[in-house]
Amino acid sequence: MKLCWIHPTTFNGALSPLWEKLDAAVRPALNVGTKLEFRFLPKSGNFVRSAYAEHINSVHIVEAALKAETDGFDGIFLGCWNDPLWEAREVLSVPVGSVSxxxxxxxxxxxxxxxxxxxxxxxxxxxxxxxxxxxxxxxxxxxxxxxxxxxxxxxxxxxxxxxxxxxxxxxxxxxxxxxxxxxxxxxxxxxxxxxxxxxxxxxxxxxxxxxxxxxxSTVALKYLETMTDMAMKLGTVKSTRLQLRPPPREALDQARRSLSLI
The missing domain is CATH 3.40.50.12500 (Rossmann fold)
Structure with missing residues (x-):
């Protein structure tokens, strides 16, 4: 099982002691055989203490989640309480979990x-x-x-x-x-x-x-690990009716192109 933890910011080298401590705290809690990769956003406002700023940043988080799915991850973890959980779940076909x-x-x-x-x-x-x-x-x-x-x-x-x-x-x-x-x-x-x-x-x-x-964070990540295990072994990921039904990919990509996301 491969899980991707998506940070809500770009990489900040000044916080390297935090990233090292976070890795040391979280990774041992996962099951043997579960692989975890931390990813930072290529673009971010690095500020979410604002409804609008969070809204803008959420676009980049979902884009990172889409890339993680394309890269073969089995489950995606949104590593911030300010998260676009429902938006990510709508467009992804693998389990998506959030801290919240x-x-x-x-x-x-x-x-x-x-x-x-x-x-x-x-x-x-x-x-x-x-x-x-x-x-x-x-x-x-x-x-x-x-x-x-x-x-x-x-x-x-x-x-x-x-x-x-x-x-x-x-x-x-x-x-x-x-x-x-x-x-x-x-x-x-x-x-x-x-x-x-x-x-x-x-x-x-x-x-x-x-x-x-x-x-x-670690409790939520363990929860996602279980969600992903169920998806892999039982085939249960999400409902595809109404809110979480993925839009036609062509229409989605057209919207993404309008914002120069792809």
């Missing part, structure tokens, strides 16, 4: 009420929209998506690579405890990169509460 949907579905088996702790105020809006789109709002607390403050930046992210307890975990824990007070019994980390870093640091539960802090 797959981790939320996994959380349903872990507790009654979930909450997501994310990294910026704008991202809370995108994730709340996901909860509604996936029909999972009733399985979450009131104000189900909350952000750390101050918001995440490159300095905080790189600091969390070396020592997440120094700055990031205290911010997460403060928000997580407020979520727990409002009824959450599962906390998802609403960023594709911080979840693996917390798990690698053995921060998997809010201390003294019994509430798991879920590495959303």
């Amino acid at each position: 949907e797959q981790s939320m579905l996994a959380a349903l088996a872990m507790g009654k009420r979930l909450a997501i702790v994310t990294v910026s105020q704008k991202t809370t809006v995108a994730i709340e929209n996901d909860l509604l789109a996936y029909g999972l709002r009733d399985r979450a607390i009131v104000r189900p998506v909350r952000t750390i403050m101050p918001e995440s930046d490159a300095e905080l992210l790189l600091g969390a690579v070396s020592d997440p307890y120094a700055s990031f975990i205290p911010r997460v824990e403060e928000v997580a405890k407020a979520c727990i007070a409002d009824g959450a019994d599962v906390i998802l980390i609403g960023c594709a990169y911080y979840g693996p870093l917390l798990r690698m640091a053995s921060y998997t539960e809010v201390p003294g509460t019994g509430v798991p802090v879920v590495d959303s």
Whole structure:
């Protein structure tokens, strides 16, 4: 089985310690025989804390997903909570998983009420929209998506690579405890990169509460691995009626040419 993890940005060499740590955290969780390749976008605005910017970037993510399918990957993973999941599923014929949907579905088996702790105020809006789109709002607390403050930046992210307890975990824990007070019994980390870093640091539960802090990325990737295994062994990928029915390829490619994508 070959899985492709698509990052939502172009490659940034300054974040190489993060990419190395992410690989070390995620790859060992996969089954023997599962191959994983990380890919960055050839073009990206490298900014998704905006509805319009995310919309623009989503085009490049789906284009990368189409190329990954052409290159022979059996499953595609959209490695960001800000993702074009339904658009990618519509045009691909292999399983497509996202950090958001797959981790939320996994959380349903872990507790009654979930909450997501994310990294910026704008991202809370995108994730709340996901909860509604996936029909999972009733399985979450009131104000189900909350952000750390101050918001995440490159300095905080790189600091969390070396020592997440120094700055990031205290911010997460403060928000997580407020979520727990409002009824959450599962906390998802609403960023594709911080979840693996917390798990690698053995921060998997809010201390003294019994509430798991879920590495959303690795859990979601394992979920995609199962989806892909079912597709390969049982032939079940998706419905091809209505929303997920692929458009005629000629019409799709005409639209892509209009934007000079091909």
